[in-house]
Amino acid sequence: MIDYNLLLRVLQQHTTFILTTHVNPDADAVGSVLAMHRFLTKLGKEVRVIIYSRMPDFLRFLDEDNVIEQYSHESHFDPITRADALIALDFNRFDRISVMSEVIPAMSGVKICIDHHQDPEQSFDYIFSDTMLCATGHIMFNFLEHTALFPIDKSFAEPLYAAIMTDTGSFRFERTTPEVHRIAARLLEAGVVPNHTHMMIYDQNHLGKLHLLGNALINIQLRGDKSDLGIMILRQSDFQSTGTREDDTEGFINQMMSIESVRVGLKFIELPNGFKVSLRSKGTIPVNILAGKFGGGGHINASGIRFRQNQLDEKFDEIVTAALQFLQEYNNEQFV
Numbered sequence: 001m002i003d004y005n006l007l008l009r010v011l012q013q014h015t016t017f018i019l020t021t022h023v024n025p026d027a028d029a030v031g032s033v034l035a036m037h038r039f040l041t042k043l044g045k046e047v048r049v050i051i052y053s054r055m056p057d058f059l060r061f062l063d064e065d066n067v068i069e070q071y072s073h074e075s076h077f078d079p080i081t082r083a084d085a086l087i088a089l090d091f092n093r094f095d096r097i098s099v100m101s102e103v104i105p106a107m108s109g110v111k112i113c114i115d116h117h118q119d120p121e122q123s124f125d126y127i128f129s130d131t132m133l134c135a136t137g138h139i140m141f142n143f144l145e146h147t148a149l150f151p152i153d154k155s156f157a158e159p160l161y162a163a164i165m166t167d168t169g170s171f172r173f174e175r176t177t178p179e180v181h182r183i184a185a186r187l188l189e190a191g192v193v194p195n196h197t198h199m200m201i202y203d204q205n206h207l208g209k210l211h212l213l214g215n216a217l218i219n220i221q222l223r224g225d226k227s228d229l230g231i232m233i234l235r236q237s238d239f240q241s242t243g244t245r246e247d248d249t250e251g252f253i254n255q256m257m258s259i260e261s262v263r264v265g266l267k268f269i270e271l272p273n274g275f276k277v278s279l280r281s282k283g284t285i286p287v288n289i290l291a292g293k294f295g296g297g298g299h300i301n302a303s304g305i306r307f308r309q310n311q312l313d314e315k316f317d318e319i320v321t322a323a324l325q326f327l328q329e330y331n332n333e334q335f336v
């Protein structure tokens with residue numbers, strides 16, 4: 001249970017804030033950061049939002065005032081080192097902000113984590129984390145409601161609805177509780193139009209993205225005696241031939257998880273430097289443990305691993321073998 005009074009006290013004690021979130025931010029990352037930005041601005045604080053990645057086009061509608069800046073060493077290193085506080089939203093390990101983490105050892109301010117992933121790194125001064133909650137946006141909603149300093153108007157409601165809608169897979173994943181639906185109702189009452197928010201996030205595709213999805217789907221491989229391991233691979237050549245980028249693969253893995261026999265899904269993405277793997281599972285299969293074997297992490301049902309030193313083809317067999325063995329062990333109920 002998060003101590004929202006302590007969080008408020010910590011925020012009130014400081015004046016200048018830097019907010020940030022993980023690489024390839026999703027709607028929970030962006031929505032949570034924007035809600036916190038609005039809260040601190042209303043408190044009269046000095047706030048900047050600086051993120052490592054380029055802001056994804058499909059999330060720009062949430063950032064009406066264009067407050068999100070993309071990190072560059074030249075313009076941001078010094079201001080971050082001088083800030084009173086850095087707030088990490090929707091991530092809990094500094095390797096999730098890529099080279100922007102270079103600034104962390106030079107920081108004099110407090111480091112605050114607000115998040116819902118497993119196993120936070122211990123280098124934060126404060127950790128406000130609840131892995132039972134469906135989204136960091138859920139934590140932000142609870143905080144705004146608990147503090148009751150400002151009404152949850154549409155400027156809070158829209159980013160928080162986007163955060164919760166996407167992190168629950170449109171209100172269907174495990175942690176979609178009655179409470180989550182009650183929060184959604186409150187956000188609708190505050191002026192959110194669900195059809196509009198959903199359309200802005202999910203119906204902004206271009207043809208290249210659908211062609212990329214086509215490539216991804218036609219090349220799905222199933223492994224294991226019960227075809228319970230699904231594998232999807234996207235190579236640099238796929239992105240080049242369709243005019244797409246890595247962030248266009250958002251949601252692809254869920255399509256593979258719709259195959260009845262698949263219980264664990266791996267999506268491999270070849271990057272200009274190295275590759276990454278997204279892991280998904282159904283039920284109680286903890287893919288974060290599998291990801292952890294390769295230095296990755298995340299949630300029980302959704303995790304990731306990033307390889308900077310190895311090429312996809314060097315590691316592919318090893319990862320697939322580990323995943324098959326992991327499923328085998330899980331089926332033998334060795335996870336108790």
Ligand SMILES: [Mn+2]
Pocket residue numbers: 028029090116134135136167
């Ligand atoms: Mn999240």
